[in-house]
Amino acid sequence: MLHKRPSQSSVTPHSYWLEPVNSATIKATDAPETPDNDDFRLIADSMPALCWMARSDGYIFWYNRRWHDYCGTTPQAMEGWGWQSVHDPAELPGVMDRWQQSIASGRPFEMLFPIRGSDGVFRRFLTRIIPVTNNEGNVVRWIGTNIEVESQLNAEAALEVSEAKLQVLTDAMPQMVWSTLPDGYHDYFNARWYEFTGVPYGSTDGEGWNGVFHADDQERAWGLWRHSLETGEPYEIEYRLRHHSGVYRWILGRALPVRDAQGSITRWIGTCTDIDDAKRNAALAELVSRELSHRIKNIFAVIAGLIGISSPKNAEAAAYAKEVSGRIAALGRAHNFARPHGPESAILQNFGGLHGLLAELMLPYDHAEKRRYVISGEDIEVGDRSATPLALLIHELATNAVKYGALSDSQGRVTITTTVHGDRVVIIWSESGGPAIKGVPVQSGFGTQLSDISIISQLGGAIDRAWNREGLSVTISIPRAHL
Structure with missing residues (x-):
């Protein structure tokens, strides 16, 4: 990387006299x-x-x-x-x-x-x-x-030119760039680092860099850095770094090892990216999302309450009103999955794996007399990151089934099968007993497009639809690691 070099070449005449x-x-x-x-x-x-x-x-x-x-x-x-x-x-x-x-x-x-x-x-x-x-x-x-x-001087000149070009490149980057020796000793920071922190040149060499971290983040940063030095694993962490204004801003720190032909680490190259604005925007979006979700769930509760107070008092009508209110309440719970979630709004801890998620999403479409859906196959562990795109897709399939497909008929039903093939999870949605399908729809709605984009873009999955006469069949394939 870039080092301080003596101004005089190692082969230029020395200032001392040789002894006669x-x-x-x-x-x-x-x-x-x-x-x-x-x-x-x-x-x-x-x-x-x-x-x-x-x-x-x-x-x-x-x-x-x-x-x-x-x-x-x-x-x-x-x-x-x-x-x-x-x-x-x-x-x-x-x-x-x-x-x-x-x-x-x-x-x-x-x-x-x-x-x-x-x-x-x-x-x-x-x-x-x-x-x-x-x-x-x-x-x-x-x-x-x-x-x-001659060869030594040429090599030194080429190295100086290379280092000068690298200096220009790293100083022109919008990120803070730094490097260390194999043992983690910091020996270089680019101009962006000094512009951001406002510290004197060279003052953060060695271990001095940790002093500009927020006190609450220093121990965690040190721990992860030591782990990377010991194992050679890439370094990645979010922490707060003191800006020259005195305000601490959120930073994404990353570093990768540089290895020689034998695989030994010769240097670490790292970057610091200011993500403070993005992190604050994400927190604001999470807050707005939770607020909107809360308001929508309140609407579901109000509707269920109106049904309860508006229904006739006879036993048959009361039972029907109770069933409808229960479906609305279940729809409100399923709504929890169909929105982005952050660490403070994780929702899967109470629903187990994929089967629990699917059951919660399908509950609003069940029937008191008989089960309208069946979930079978291998249950797979899922995380909050995959909950929203999966919920969007299942919710859209169920809604369309109620409008046009199997769930629009009292005899229709939906079978959801989950299997694992190698490193991919396959979910098959199969409808039967509903109106006969005449052919492939001429156009798809916004909900279908949104759910497809979510599966493909967010989870790296694939969706295949078969418009069979007896009912729609949808095959969803997703890398298991992405769940």
Whole structure:
């Protein structure tokens, strides 16, 4: 990710001086001499660097084999000041000036400059030269090395460009972006983070980030974060983060691990998304939904009450009124399922699994003399998330059955069968005993369209209708995980 990097390249000349070599035990002369020791020659020629030696006045009298292999030159062409022919003409005056200064002062030399290879390509080399002195401290020889650093410099430049692009990208994102080391140490936050929190740059590195969380959310956030670090599982949490205004806003925090080829985590990349407005809107929608549901249920209660006080007092009429009032009350209970629910209005805890939900939804359409519907098959656990789309569909099927289908006739009935096939739950609604179906309806109503969209979009399911002459058959297939 993005790190603070030193402004000076790791291969640029250092500010310290290399120490001169004292040659008290070596016969010092200014005459050129070529090393004739076989071991020395073997070592020098095998070194990965280009090596050379010069007299005290800078006249180079020996190069190792690496130099000639790289430059494609001969010892005769390079002797003395011939090395200038493989230097970049634009850089050569500066090199000469620095080299002359070292010769005059007897101080070590270190510089970065390009040298032309045998292929005609200039590559940058880090050159270091140290003097060899005698007992009197006089320079009697210079020893130099040239180490190619072109690939390293190119890699560093590419990394800097990549990091600069990444910095621009993350700062341009509308989300807060952060990253950590494998152990969870936060080492980067983008500009959006500092704009949102208003904290000083770098103050939330390490573990400082937890200080801008709401006190009631800190322990929970730490617990989930530690769990992700220990298991490598994705991190996701909603918490309140202190805005620069001092107000705490709801945030959705997510993080994923970055792994190397061996599967080891090398970094965590995370985002923080401001969901405060959405969360408040959802809470408001939940409140309005509960209020509307309450008012609708009151209407059902008023209707049932009006039936009770308006019915004749004879036993037969009273029994009929009681039956109708009971159906209206059951319809009111079934209405609970046909609306969105939040954590505060969960409704399934008292109805068991799918069969309990279906029975509650079908209760208003039952008959005192005989059961108008049958529920069979495997009972499956369901959650509140799937209650509304299922209720919309079943309620729409039952309503249409009362208007046009099996439940419009006293002899008609509905069979609901539930089965599990692999990872999918299949619900089959089958009508029989009602009016004969003449064909597929020309158009479908809004209720049918809404219930179909709910099943397909919200639950990822599928609906298939068969308009059989003896009655409608509807097959609903839903991924079990979505229930």
